[in-house]
Amino acid sequence: MTIEKKIMHFDLIIKYSGTAKIVFTMLLLFILMDLLFPIPELKQYSKEILTRDGTLLSAYLTEDDKWRFKTELEEISPELIKAIVEKEDSWFYWHFGVNPISIVRALYKNLISGKRVSGASTITMQVARMLEPKDRTYINKFVEVFRAIQIEISYSKNEILEIYLSLLPFGGNIEGVKSASYIYFNRPPDKLSLAQSIILAVIPNDPNSLRLDRINDEIIKERNYWIKKFRDENVFSSNELDDALEEPVEPNRFDIPTLAPHFSYRVKENFNESKIKTTLDLSIQQTAEYLLSRQVKAVFYKGITNGAVLVIDNKNSSVVAYCGSADFYDDGSFGQVNGITAIRSPGSTLKPALYAYAFDNGTLTPQMKLADIPTDFNGYQPENYDLKFYGNISTEFALVNSLNIPAVSLLRSSGLNNFTNFLEECGFNEIHKQKDKLGLSLILGGCGSTLEELTRLYSAFASKGRLDRLVYRVNDLEKEEGVEVFSSASSFLIGEILSRINRSDIADLTNYSKLPKFAWKTGTSYGKRDAWAIGFNPNYTIGVWMGNFNGRGSPHLSGAEAAIPLLFDLFNAIDYDADEKWFDIPSELYRRKVCSESGLLPTRYCNNVIDDFAIKDRSHNKSCNIHNPVYVNLDETIQYCTECLPRDDYKKVVYSIYQPELTVWLSENNYNITLPPPHNHNCTAMFSEEGPRILSPTEDYEYFVEENSKQEIVLLAASNGKVNTHYWFVNDQYYTKTKPGTKIFLKPETEELKITCLDDKGRGEIVRVRVKYY
Ligand SMILES: [Zn+2]
Numbered sequence: 001m002t003i004e005k006k007i008m009h010f011d012l013i014i015k016y017s018g019t020a021k022i023v024f025t026m027l028l029l030f031i032l033m034d035l036l037f038p039i040p041e042l043k044q045y046s047k048e049i050l051t052r053d054g055t056l057l058s059a060y061l062t063e064d065d066k067w068r069f070k071t072e073l074e075e076i077s078p079e080l081i082k083a084i085v086e087k088e089d090s091w092f093y094w095h096f097g098v099n100p101i102s103i104v105r106a107l108y109k110n111l112i113s114g115k116r117v118s119g120a121s122t123i124t125m126q127v128a129r130m131l132e133p134k135d136r137t138y139i140n141k142f143v144e145v146f147r148a149i150q151i152e153i154s155y156s157k158n159e160i161l162e163i164y165l166s167l168l169p170f171g172g173n174i175e176g177v178k179s180a181s182y183i184y185f186n187r188p189p190d191k192l193s194l195a196q197s198i199i200l201a202v203i204p205n206d207p208n209s210l211r212l213d214r215i216n217d218e219i220i221k222e223r224n225y226w227i228k229k230f231r232d233e234n235v236f237s238s239n240e241l242d243d244a245l246e247e248p249v250e251p252n253r254f255d256i257p258t259l260a261p262h263f264s265y266r267v268k269e270n271f272n273e274s275k276i277k278t279t280l281d282l283s284i285q286q287t288a289e290y291l292l293s294r295q296v297k298a299v300f301y302k303g304i305t306n307g308a309v310l311v312i313d314n315k316n317s318s319v320v321a322y323c324g325s326a327d328f329y330d331d332g333s334f335g336q337v338n339g340i341t342a343i344r345s346p347g348s349t350l351k352p353a354l355y356a357y358a359f360d361n362g363t364l365t366p367q368m369k370l371a372d373i374p375t376d377f378n379g380y381q382p383e384n385y386d387l388k389f390y391g392n393i394s395t396e397f398a399l400v401n402s403l404n405i406p407a408v409s410l411l412r413s414s415g416l417n418n419f420t421n422f423l424e425e426c427g428f429n430e431i432h433k434q435k436d437k438l439g440l441s442l443i444l445g446g447c448g449s450t451l452e453e454l455t456r457l458y459s460a461f462a463s464k465g466r467l468d469r470l471v472y473r474v475n476d477l478e479k480e481e482g483v484e485v486f487s488s489a490s491s492f493l494i495g496e497i498l499s500r501i502n503r504s505d506i507a508d509l510t511n512y513s514k515l516p517k518f519a520w521k522t523g524t525s526y527g528k529r530d531a532w533a534i535g536f537n538p539n540y541t542i543g544v545w546m547g548n549f550n551g552r553g554s555p556h557l558s559g560a561e562a563a564i565p566l567l568f569d570l571f572n573a574i575d576y577d578a579d580e581k582w583f584d585i586p587s588e589l590y591r592r593k594v595c596s597e598s599g600l601l602p603t604r605y606c607n608n609v610i611d612d613f614a615i616k617d618r619s620h621n622k623s624c625n626i627h628n629p630v631y632v633n634l635d636e637t638i639q640y641c642t643e644c645l646p647r648d649d650y651k652k653v654v655y656s657i658y659q660p661e662l663t664v665w666l667s668e669n670n671y672n673i674t675l676p677p678p679h680n681h682n683c684t685a686m687f688s689e690e691g692p693r694i695l696s697p698t699e700d701y702e703y704f705v706e707e708n709s710k711q712e713i714v715l716l717a718a719s720n721g722k723v724n725t726h727y728w729f730v731n732d733q734y735y736t737k738t739k740p741g742t743k744i745f746l747k748p749e750t751e752e753l754k755i756t757c758l759d760d761k762g763r764g765e766i767v768r769v770r771v772k773y774y
């Protein structure tokens with residue numbers, strides 16, 4: 001290396017080390033400024049509620065009262081992006097936030113003209129200004145340059161463009177191309193024509209005077225200027241631009257959509273993201289809205305002014321339709337009250353859960369017999385809806401016909417506490433809150449629950465007994481959070497029983513040709529204030545409530561009359577012509593023969609057997625207790641026990657011997673029952689069975705008796721068929737004797753009554769009641 005070359009090399013080192021120092025210093029300075037002045041926060045966006053396919057259902061103003069939608073590039077037509085980028089900053093994809101050439105050009109122009117000419121701002125610099133509005137001074141321009149570089153470092157080009165398109169001003173409280181597209185053109189920003197895209201590119205130049213909702217001449221002028229410019233610069237094809245030039249412009253301002261208002265509001269209140277993609281299916285939602293408002297119109301003259309519908313897709317427990325009221329905007333019917341979350345009396349809709357609970361704990365099978373006879377539950381005397389009693393009926397008959405006494409008896413035998421604990425586990429909030437105050441009337445609707453809680457519970461029957469959290473957001477679809485509350489066997493049985501069509505609460509089937517199979521249960525609250533119908537099949541669970549938000553009742557407000565037609569319409573419309581697919585029989589369910597009269601396992605004395613279902617390792621194995629052999633004399637007038645059985649002249653006859661209360665009811669109601677003959681009078685043996693049972697009055701009952709009135713108390717006791725006479729004592733004084741099952745009357749004379757009933761074998765029962773005079 002020659003000396004000269006060495007000197008040159010040294011010069012270069014000095015020269016470049018100077019540059020390096022400058023670069024290094026600037027870098028340090030930038031890092032310091034970046035730490036001191038961190039990038040401004042992005043603005044808050046409007047909350048958007050979308051359907052599962054991305055259609056905008058509803059949106060909400062930001063806290064600063066702006067329509068400002070977070071806009072993603074794939075939501076916008078490419079023409080709109082192209083028009084805006086070409087117009088504002090054609091080097092956008094190439095520069096680092098600042099375009100030195102245009103800055104130099106702008107400075108030069110400013111010097112020449114002596115005033116400030118804009119145009120040097122890149123899209124990134126504009127974003128900086130939008131995030132942090134400032135007066136236009138040279139200092140602030142410098143800040144903008146710094147911010148632009150900062151933004152370029154923090155965000156990708158596409159992210160910067162998205163922020164820009166979300167913040168562009170369009171006059172008034174409209175910000176961003178998406179809001180503008182909905183408000184000015186009533187469509188999403190990927191459905192714009194080229195002419196509309198160019199208009200949206202133009203308005204931000206002067207958003208306060210280029211108002212598309214007022215006069216359009218100025219806008220058309222600006223639009224056409226840019227159409228020509230784009231033609232000169234070959235940005236779009238001339239054919240497209242020719243069409244754009246011809247497109248008329250109407251002054252318009254549309255509202256942001258407000259579809260499914262109750263649903264949207266609920267989602268907005270429950271989730272925080274600015275853009276929420278929900279599971280709602282707009283076509284099912286609109287069908288449900290239409291059918292609900294049609295039904296409300298049809299029953300309006302009957303004093304029923306509102307209703308609510310919830311549709312769950314059983315595939316993934318997602319909410320696909322949600323109508324909180326028939327018309328959100330009808331103040332007269334309190335349309336803004338949400339009937340899906342309102343706490344109402346559920347009527348009989350909890351009964352299937354109790355039966356399933358009893359199937360699962362093994363005490364009940366579908367053919368087992370239950371007694372539907374007048375019963376006093378410590379002063380609580382429920383009646384059936386039709387005020388009739390049906391006697392000895394099967395479990396499935398009691399459930400599908402919604403009989404009240406069997407349900408209350410079943411709740412008592414299952415344990416009120418056990419069952420309320422169970423309902424708490426199933427997410428019944430109000431029941432959880434009222435727990436200590438609830439009585440046996442709970443099963444007839446003497447508690448509070450919501451349509452959402454009930455419909456969700458029924459969806460568990462459609463999901464093999466698994467109770468899932470209802471899914472509102474597409475993002476939650478994959479989460480498995482279910483708990484098994486019923487076995488798949490009892491769920492299947494409930495579906496089988498409740499899909500029977502031989503019942504009173506059914507719609508007129510001639511209206512439907514391709515109605516899918518589904519199971520359903522109706523409910524009517526006390527005082528006819530709420531009508532319910534909830535149904536499910538493998539595809540959907542649908543809950544319907546009809547009633548008045550002011551709580552008024554109507555004689556027509558029953559599940560069968562007011563809610564069933566809508567439930568049938570909904571299944572018919574939403575699941576029309578579905579495959580006749582039904583639930584598979586679970587492997588733990590098996591068929592077994594039972595005695596037709598008791599529904600229990602047949603003994604050799606049972607003549608008729610029928611098929612029943614039972615659940616492996618759960619269902620009881622009790623044998624028939626009705627069919628009993630009795631020793632009688634040859635003409636069946638005297639009954640013998642083993643103690644008094646003669647050596648000959650007797651035979652063994654099988655009688656149907658029911659529990660005493662049922663025997664009394666059956667004979668009072670002219671059922672043809674053959675009781676065994678009275679026991680041998682000469683027999684001295686004591687019976688081993690229990691003695692008489694006092695049916696009225698009940699222990700600890702309080703009578704309210706009007707003073708000096710002739711009000712009387714009914715005395716009634718039942719015994720098994722071997723007893724002939726009851727002897728009654730009041731306060732240990734003999735009163736009278738009766739045949740078992742015969743009512744007598746007592747006029748109370750003291751405030752405390754001790755009532756004793758003895759049978760002819762000396763066995764007895766005592767009850768104590770109090771009488772209060774008023
Ligand atoms: Zn039997």
Ligand SMILES: [Zn+2]
Nearest residue numbers: 640641644683
């Ligand atoms: Zn005897």
